[in-house]
Amino acid sequence: MLRRLTADSARTLRGGSLENNHWAFHPRVGQDGTLWYGYDAPKDGFRVDLAVWSRSLGASSSAAGRRWSTPHGYTGGDVEPVPLAGGGVIFTRYAVDAQEHIRAQLWLQRTPLEQGHALTAVGDDCSQPDLAPGGGTLAMVCTAGGQSAQLEVAGFDGQRLGAARVLASGCLCAFPTWAPDGSGLVYLAPGARRRLEHRPAGGPAGGPGARPRRHLAAGVDPVTTDRWRSAPSGSTPIA
Numbered sequence: 703m704l705r706r707l708t709a710d711s712a713r714t715l716r717g718g719s720l721e722n723n724h725w726a727f728h729p730r731v732g733q734d735g736t737l738w739y740g741y742d743a744p745k746d747g748f749r750v751d752l753a754v755w756s757r758s759l760g761a762s763s764s765a766a767g768r769r770w771s772t773p774h775g776y777t778g779g780d781v782e783p784v785p786l787a788g789g790g791v792i793f794t795r796y797a798v799d800a801q802e803h804i805r806a807q808l809w810l811q812r813t814p815l816e817q818g819h820a821l822t823a824v825g826d827d828c829s830q831p832d833l834a835p836g837g838g839t840l841a842m843v844c845t846a847g848g849q850s851a852q853l854e855v856a857g858f859d860g861q862r863l864g865a866a867r868v869l870a871s872g873c874l875c876a877f878p879t880w881a882p883d884g885s886g887l888v889y890l891a892p893g894a895r896r897r898l899e900h901r902p903a904g905g906p907a908g909g910p911g912a913r914p915r916r917h918l919a920a921g922v923d924p925v926t927t928d929r930w931r932s933a934p935s936g937s938t939p940i941a
Contacts, residue, residue, distance in 0.1 A: 707737065707757075709764055721748045732785035735759045740781040741767065751779035754793050754811075770814045771795070777804050784831050788860065789813075792821065792840070794829040808842060810861070821863045830877055833858065834884045839903070841878040841887055842866075851875055853889060855903055869901050 707729075712722035727740040737759045740752035751774070757767035770791060773779030777796035784792040790812035799805050806829035811818035821840075822828040828844040840858045844866075845851045852871045857864035869887070878889040884903065891899040 707759075708739075708741075725750060725752070727752060728782045730783055730785065731759060732756075733787050736785065738783040738785050738791060740779065740783065741769075742779070743769070749776070751775055751777060752781050754780045754783045754791060756783075756785075756791075768814055770811060771809075771818075772815065774798065780809070782830060784833050786833070786860075787837055792831050792833065794831065795820075797824060799824045803847060805847060808840075808863075821858075828854075832878050832880055832887075834880045834903070835882060836884060839884070841880065841903075843876055843878065843889075853878055853887070853901070855887075869903065 708724070708726045710724040710726055712720075712724070714720060715722065724745070725742045729737060729739045731737055735758070736756050738754065738756050741755040742750045742752050743755075745751075753769050753773050754771040755767045755769050757765065761767075770783075771780040771793065773795070774797050777798060780793050780795050782794040786792065790810065792808060792810050795807050795809040796804055797807060805824045805827045807824055807826075808821040808828050808831050809818055810821050822842070822844070825846060826844045827847050828842045830843045832841045833839070834841070834855075837860070838858060839855050840863060841853070841855050843851050844854055850872050851874060853869045853873065853875045854866040855869060856866040870889075870891075874892045876890045876892070878887045880887055880903075881900075886900055886902040888898055888900050
């Protein structure tokens with residue numbers, strides 16, 4: 703059954719302006735049934751700086767959600783929430799570095815509107831987090847402010863990240879998504895043609911030299927999913 707979860711349209715202003723409309727992005731459902739997403743409220747006219755919000759998945763579209771974060775202005779804000787089983791959320795926070803460049807950091811908050819703390823350095827420019835089943839390993843994409851990226855994984859103890867390990871480098875990789883058993887990641891790997899690739903996450907096969915297994919070619923949409931569907935015999939299921 704299709705059901706609206708947010709009501710983002712506002713009354714059209716004089717001259718046809720739609721600046722009071724809202725935007726909702728990056729939905730993800732926690733294990734307790736809570737819906738997490740990025741939402742541009744409170745907002746200031748046409749300026750859109752998303753904050754992390756949560757709400758009951760069963761609530762009506764008119765029910766109020768709960769704001770968790772306070773974004774940095776004029777950066778795009780806080781996006782890509784990943785709820786934690788023990789409470790709290792990891793998300794991507796956009797901030798301005800010392801050279802006034804907008805960079806991404808992975809951020810952790812345990813309670814709404816608290817200050818929280820960074821999991822990665824501003825200079826690493828890391829985003830697109832995904833937590834492995836069991837919560838002990840975090841995948842991310844880091845660019846260090848450059849044009850290419852690295853797919854990285856790091857241990858997560860509930861408060862801090864351990865040393866990062868690179869699974870793929872010099873790529874335009876994006877949107878890593880863990881296998882249900884935590885054995886590896888599917889990620890978008892644009893090249894001459896857009897495709898999804900699978901890469902093991904641990905052991906000798908999980909290093910930078912490990913050869914990814916391609917699963918899909920042209921026409922892949924750059925979105926993640928919490929579900930993996932069945933694949934032909936002898937291959938790994940894909941998102």
